[in-house]
Amino acid sequence: MTTNTELMTKPAAHTWWWYALLLLATIGILSVYHEVLDVYEVSILMFTAISMGFVGNHWPGFRGHAIAVAILSLIALQLYGTNLEAAETNGLLKYMLASQSAIMWMSVFFIAATFTYFGGLIFRSDYTEKVGSVFTWIATTFGMTGLMVRWRETHMMGADIGYIPVSNLYEVFILFAVVTALLYLFYERRYQVRSLGGFVLLVISAAVIFQLWYAFERNAHEIQPLVPALQSYWMKIHVPANFIGYGAFAMAAMIGIAYLLVSWRSEKNPDSGLVKAMPPLTMMDDLMYKSIALGFAFFTVATILGALWAAEAWGGYWSWDPKETWALIVWLNYAAWLHMRMTKGWNGKPMAWWAIVGLFVTLFAFLGVNMFLSGLHSYGSL
DSSP, X not given: OOOOOOOOOOOOSOOHHXXXXXXXXXXXXHHHHTTTOOHHHHHHHHHHHHHHHHHHHHOHHHHHHHHHHHHHHHHHHHXXXXXXXXXXXXXXXXXXXXXXXXXHHHHHHHHHHHHXXXXXXXXXXXXXXXXXXXXXXXXXXXXXXXHHHHHHHHHHTOTTTOOOSXXXXXXXXXXXXXXXXXXHHHHXXXXXXXXXXXXXXXXXXXXXXXXXXXXXXXXTTSOOOOOGGGOSTTHHHHHHHHHHHHXXXXXXXXXXXXXXXXXXXXXXXXXXXXXXXXXXHHHHHHHXXXXXXXXHHHHHHHHHHHHHHHHHHHSOSOOOOHHHHHHHHHHHHHHHHHHHHHHXXXXXXXXXXXXXXXXXXXXXXXXXXXXXXXXXXXXXXX
């Protein structure tokens, strides 16, 4: 069983090569694409490089993940050349590196990781849980590679079609799965505990299953030109920030489920195998709090960016559109959660239940509004 002692993730002593690599990559991108990048896109690129440098300096696993994604993406781009039909003739593209193939591999490994994590928990096997971590890393690498390659594929379909692949439900569900998994993997390393993996991977697997259904049933994987409202640089920063928030909220809810299960079991039998295999309730409570705090910060930034985007697209910062209204409800829900935690000292079961309810509120704001309500955001409907 993994230790429950928290590991503070400190910056590595010799990571100059990581910063040098990011600098060279940034210079390379600017030199190749400077003619098509505007000032906003250059700013986004610079901010992304700085953020990756900071995260990678504190988290060695992220460095390996980013390098693997870059290598696989570059191989795919080289194999494609300028011929989109190469995805049907080149075996490596067809079965592994074309966007749809990479995303299928992501789906396989996420589902496998879910079963593996639970297997490690049930049989108290450290090795099996480590395999679950490996599967999760492989899944995130394939998922991010799929998004990067899909980005290139959109441009190969036409100069007026190309876009960052975070514009429809199919693409953002992939983003959600990858972001949530990366957040979990960070905290897995920080706290040196893997027994929560199965719980967090459950919500990721649910997103993967929905994404697969959406692709096969609605042909959502087919690349389509963007509607005018989505042809904005705001989309490139609003959507990723939003889904870091969603991923953190989802992780908090799944930890809340684990908390309630362990709490219930410890009351019945404090010496049960589940209680011994899981981290202490205080650790899960702390992790739930940190996840919601992180998600709230990013969701707040995303909401502000969304208002700026709305002003550009529709001429006003706020219109009480159903999507905007429910985004405000989500924000108020987690603001109240944090307020009660920080000022009143609430913790334990009530906050775990609240985190779970918050996930359903967030799910309706993200998906339910698109399904049942109409408004300015109707382009995101099922």
